[in-house]
Amino acid sequence: MKKAFISALSFLILSSITLSLNSVFAKDSTKSLRVATTVPPITNIVENIGGTAIEVTGIVPNGVDSHTFEPVPSDAKILAEAGVIIVNGLGLEVPTIKLAEKVKKPGTPIVRLANDTLPKEEWQYDFSFPKEQGYPNPHLWPNIALTIQYAKIVRDQLAGADPEHAHTYAANAATYIAKLKQLDQAIFSCIDTIPKNNRKLVTYHDSFAYFAPRYGMQVIAAIQPASFTEPGPREIMRIITQIKREKIPAIFGSEVFPSKIMEQIARESGAKFVDELSDDELPEKPHPSFIGMMVNNIAIMTEALGGNPDCGGNVDTSNLTD
Numbered sequence: 001m002k003k004a005f006i007s008a009l010s011f012l013i014l015s016s017i018t019l020s021l022n023s024v025f026a027k028d029s030t031k032s033l034r035v036a037t038t039v040p041p042i043t044n045i046v047e048n049i050g051g052t053a054i055e056v057t058g059i060v061p062n063g064v065d066s067h068t069f070e071p072v073p074s075d076a077k078i079l080a081e082a083g084v085i086i087v088n089g090l091g092l093e094v095p096t097i098k099l100a101e102k103v104k105k106p107g108t109p110i111v112r113l114a115n116d117t118l119p120k121e122e123w124q125y126d127f128s129f130p131k132e133q134g135y136p137n138p139h140l141w142p143n144i145a146l147t148i149q150y151a152k153i154v155r156d157q158l159a160g161a162d163p164e165h166a167h168t169y170a171a172n173a174a175t176y177i178a179k180l181k182q183l184d185q186a187i188f189s190c191i192d193t194i195p196k197n198n199r200k201l202v203t204y205h206d207s208f209a210y211f212a213p214r215y216g217m218q219v220i221a222a223i224q225p226a227s228f229t230e231p232g233p234r235e236i237m238r239i240i241t242q243i244k245r246e247k248i249p250a251i252f253g254s255e256v257f258p259s260k261i262m263e264q265i266a267r268e269s270g271a272k273f274v275d276e277l278s279d280d281e282l283p284e285k286p287h288p289s290f291i292g293m294m295v296n297n298i299a300i301m302t303e304a305l306g307g308n309p310d311c312g313g314n315v316d317t318s319n320l321t322d
């Protein structure tokens with residue numbers, strides 16, 4: 001018994017030595033902090049603030065529906081190797097977070113940017129994200145004041161996990177936040193060019209719930225139901241009537257969520273259907289960046305609603321790592 005105990009003990013000691021040796025070697029072979037992220041806008045924010053000091057892997061591919069995304073087995077490896085895991089939260093990446101909790105290293109934090117940015121009283125529930133289902137609208141990032149909070153949290157979390165590069169993260173964040181402020185101002189001046197009566201949004205995917213109140217827009221309707229299917233005929237009729245009554249010139253879809261229903265609503269209400277907004281798919285041009293995505297959104301929105309689309313022209317859409 002005793003002998004068995006001792007040999008079990010020495011096995012334990014030996015394996016813990018091997019483990020710590022492994023981690024020493026692992027540290028030497030990978031010099032930079034590994035960060036796992038989820039949706040492309042968050043991946044891009046983290047890339048800009050981490051710069052060359054970190055290695056970022058975004059788990060949700062660009063152009064994929066992030067709301068129904070399920071991680072694949074290779075994502076478990078990415079999450080297991082990460083020193084920091086940064087997600088949006090507010091119910092957006094539930095399967096990925098569950099997997100992360102299972103496989104991550106004990107010391108690796110899971111940072112939920114939206115939960116850390118907005119107090120519970122300010123979470124929004126609506127048609128696509130009803131309170132009964134328990135998950136609020138998670139799209140904080142089109143509201144640039146909230147994105148600036150995201151950037152600050154990312155800066156502090158990276159510095160916490162890798163204090164040696166804290167100054168790099170602080171300097172990159174300062175540059176990036178200055179660009180975000182420029183974007184924020186550009187959005188205000190774009191909306192300013194839209195006739196007051198047209199500052200209304202009808203979108204398919206419900207991603208402008210936090211954007212609208214900041215910039216003086218009103219979300220009249222989001223058409224996609226909570227099940228991510230199509231709305232029923234009665235709801236469609238209600239929306240068509242409302243678009244006609246409010247004389248809304250354009251309604252918006254996105255390439256990630258193609259919908260025949262939107263074409264029907266546009267045809268019957270007389271509004272123009274603009275199928276090009278994006279809440280998490282980064283564009284190719286002018287730069288594959290979150291800021292570039294928002295500049296495109298605002299130009300598309302402003303033009304379709306009767307404003308001057310050149311309003312966002314001076315915003316620097318480049319990435320720090322381009």
Ligand SMILES: [Zn+2]
Pocket residue numbers: 066067139205207279280
């Ligand atoms: Zn979305």
